[in-house]
Amino acid sequence: MSEKIRIALDCMGGDFGASVVLAGAELSLTQLSNVEFFAFGDLATLEPLIVKRPTLHRRTRIVHSEIAIRMDQKPAEALRLGRSKSSMALAIDAVKTENADFAISAGNTGALMALAKIKLRTMGNIARPALAGLWPSLKGETIVLDLGASIGTSAEHLFNLAVMGGAIGRTLLEIDKPTVGLLSSYFGQFDRQHYVYGADRLLQDAQRQDLHYIGLVEGSDIGSGHVDVVVTEAFAGNVALKSAEGTARFIGQSLQDVIRSSWSARVGYLLASSSFSMLRNKLRPPNGAMLLGLNGTVIKSHGSADAASFADAILFGCKMVRAGVLSSLQQAIRQPVSL
């Protein structure tokens, strides 16, 4: 039996708060056996919600916290008001004190980033954390980072992201030398001052043995599975993520519309319904991104996640911990670089 995973839940975050977080935690137990939860949040809110879920109740300890960071609070304000007593801060503290293996929150991303950075500190020469997630592709899964943690970048920052992405690829996808590409757009227009150009040179020159740098890739390569790890600055990464989500929603809605458009289509849909539910599962937007470059594992769930989706993010966190992604990152970052 694998070792027990201890999970620090920020129960007060996300668009729907404690009810969805706890329903998601309960749902994750259908696929996880050896886990334990610390539920951080308002005791009076959490207790009745947990008591009515006996399976969850047996594996959960509530830790009262008076403060909930709001979704619209600016990071600076969140830090000022919630640094020591908010449910988010306490969940991160549990990782710092090694009472939990990872913290997870569907709350305010900026606040989570800021709190995690202050409390866990960044590794080695990493200046700012990044968000890494898994993207479904025709050949399995693609690791994409940064999905929106640190707006603005430099060639060196992108280089570090590539190294970290490679480390995740090795442990999570179990590929010795994962292929890594730099997200780019039309090339002819780049000048030598552009950070993508600089990062490309750094990666070519470094010739690292722990990853296979394949050069510049485009947004369409993320879904093709043509490359294991796609590295980009946070603004572009977030734009890519949201555009892909929007496109999937648009196609899903269009598909529903055509199915409803005629009787023969409805009957056809019924005949193919088990295949379509396979498809729906395959296309379900992945949830869960890891805050990268910190001395501890923090998982970000979509704010708008429902219980099933929040459960996905918990499973994602467990996968990261079981694979040993954190120590693989620490090792990759420590490795001397021949720049």
Add this chain to the structure above:
Amino acid sequence: MSEKIRIALDCMGGDFGASVVLAGAELSLTQLSNVEFFAFGDLATLEPLIVKRPTLHRRTRIVHSEIAIRMDQKPAEALRLGRSKSSMALAIDAVKTENADFAISAGNTGALMALAKIKLRTMGNIARPALAGLWPSLKGETIVLDLGASIGTSAEHLFNLAVMGGAIGRTLLEIDKPTVGLLSSYFGQFDRQHYVYGADRLLQDAQRQDLHYIGLVEGSDIGSGHVDVVVTEAFAGNVALKSAEGTARFIGQSLQDVIRSSWSARVGYLLASSSFSMLRNKLRPPNGAMLLGLNGTVIKSHGSADAASFADAILFGCKMVRAGVLSSLQQAIRQPVSL
């Protein structure tokens, strides 16, 4: 009957060259009545291809050009070698001399941009051209710019893109005061130096009467139809476009896979086949983007376009000309701005 549109075809561009360009031109004639083509390219290549297409032949004049700009040529090299004699340059010249209403090319984007800028010059205070395209959405079509023309930006450049996007919205979508949004990602992390922040302030302060600025939007808003015009810097715009295309391809392939996965699914698909072909049409990636901010209309087709898709780009160009987008842009740019 609407006025005749004269189209300058760069026949030597794109991944497949003259055969696809001319097949596309012929195909466009099934939907266009009053048009005339100037086919720029190598006479020996073009003549036999045109002669065997009598419908096209009747409406086309070949203009011989000795030089074809290659897809992988750097803009500077393309300018040096192809400025006066390439098929691309001659097609743009035809717009400049008002012998053609628009030029269209599936060729090298960087070279097209550079040639068009030098020959047609930018309007008013527009420093660099942009690429604008139409994106299918749940509510019709969304105008997105810049899709990849000018990497790098400033608050003022984004402001100008918003004004031009508004002008296209008014003429093409026929909306008096189209809604305009600035593409952004997670907000908490922006500092006041960021160009999106600056452009947001400029647009709020300007309070233009010819557009309705709704603020920051996300990548997922492009497909939702929640906003008429989405404005972004070229790198992010190109990433958004390619990610959406990649996602659509991934979903299309997954859909095919599930349909083939069982007999009942195949039968179901046959029953629903007419609905599915409607869907395929709806989801066909749009082709054709307009080079914006120039004194003349230049249309860029995807390099990898097939004949049907190149025909789409021709139709897109005709739509732009018929709607009078160019003069609407000139008017919007001239309008005094209360910055």
